[in-house]
Amino acid sequence: GVMSHELRTPITAVYGGTRVLRSRGERLDDESKARLLEDIEQESERLFRMVENLLVLSRLELGQQVATEPVLAQRVVAKLASSFRQRRPARSLELRIDERMPPVAAExxxxxxxxxxxxxxxxxxSPLDNPIEVExxxxxxxxxxxxxxxxxxxxxxxxxxxxxxxxxxxxTSGQAAGIGLGLTVCKRLMEAQAGRVWARPREGGGMAAGITLPVYKEV
Ligand SMILES: Nc1ncnc2c1ncn2[C@@H]1O[C@H](COP(=O)(O)OP(=O)(O)OP(=O)(O)O)[C@@H](O)[C@H]1O
Ligand SMILES: [Mg+2]
Structure with missing residues (x-):
């Protein structure tokens, strides 16, 4: 089905890429080698994310309980933003974070x-020349x-x-690869944390996707 195809594609790309580098690496110019390595990195990252979603989903379906603790959501956003910027330097990311938010109850x-x-x-x-905003x-x-x-x-x-x-x-058909599980995982994970995830069309075009979490209360 779709899922095995989506999983096989990056595996094939990584396997094929490394084989080319090993067998013909010496004869390739630097630019081709760099491009191959970039592909391999991107495809392994994609594979890693897909497997992570599958693992989280199967754990939840096996009845795993999720323990929540006080978490500063603004810190989680900052950490995510900095790793995203490293991974996607060409994309601009605009943050509007209220630093005074109290801790939320989350994992x-x-x-x-x-x-x-x-x-x-x-x-x-979304097109690369449009910034992504996080509030x-x-x-x-x-x-x-x-x-x-x-x-x-x-x-x-x-x-x-x-x-x-x-x-x-x-x-979005034909725009990007995917299984159609990312948002399902988000929904299950937010329910397990007593929160919500939602999406709505954005005024002026585009999408707004958000999560809502309760503030942490000591028991
Ligand atoms: N920001 C967005 N803008 C427009 N459509 C979106 C957006 N996010 C999700 N969608 C639509 O919702 C669908 C489901 O998203 P979901 O993240 O669950 O799966 P996916 O991205 O297709 O695959 P993956 O399992 O790898 O995340 C997408 O295929 C896309 O059609
Ligand atoms: Mg997705």
Whole structure:
């Protein structure tokens, strides 16, 4: 099916690339070698992310409990932003973070995982010359983190369906590889942390995807 195809493609690219480098590496010019290495790096990263989503999903389906603790969401956003900027120097990322946000109740690795999935989507589905914006602020008594892009966006009737397993929108067909599991994982992870994830079309074009988390309360 789609999934085995999506998993095989990066494996083939990594395997093929390393074989070429080993067998013909000496005869390749520096530019071709650099391009091959860049492909290998990108494809292994993609594979790594896909496997991570599959592992998280299977753990949750086996009934894994998620323990939450006080987490400074603004720190998680800052860490994610700095690794994203290293990995994608050509893409501009604009942060608007309320540094006074109180700690939220979350599982820090899972919070980062959710935000990375949303950020990867914004990057994958929107043109490189448009910045991605990240906002973090309190909305009433909940913390909200929103990721905004200027890609094709979603139809109003897709705001729930894009979270369904294997769903991929017509609007993005052929644009980027993927299984259609990233948002399903986000939804399950946010439910396990007593939060929510949502998506809506953005005014002026593009998509807004966000998460809502309760503030940490001592028991
Ligand atoms: N920022 C976005 N702009 C427009 N469409 C989006 C955006 N994010 C998600 N979508 C749509 O929702 C679909 C489901 O997203 P999801 O992240 O679950 O899967 P995917 O990106 O296709 O694959 P993967 O499992 O690798 O994440 C996407 O295929 C795309 O059609
Ligand atoms: Mg995705």
């Amino acid at each position: 820090p690795h899972y919070l980062e995982h959710v935000l990375r999935n949303l950020l990867t989507n914004a990057d994958k589905y 973090a602020s309190m909305q009433g008594d909940e913390a909200e983190i929103v990721i905004l892009d200027r890609g094709p966006g979603i139809a109003p009737e897709e705001t729930e369906t894009i979270f369904e397993r294997f769903y991929r929108s017509d609007r």
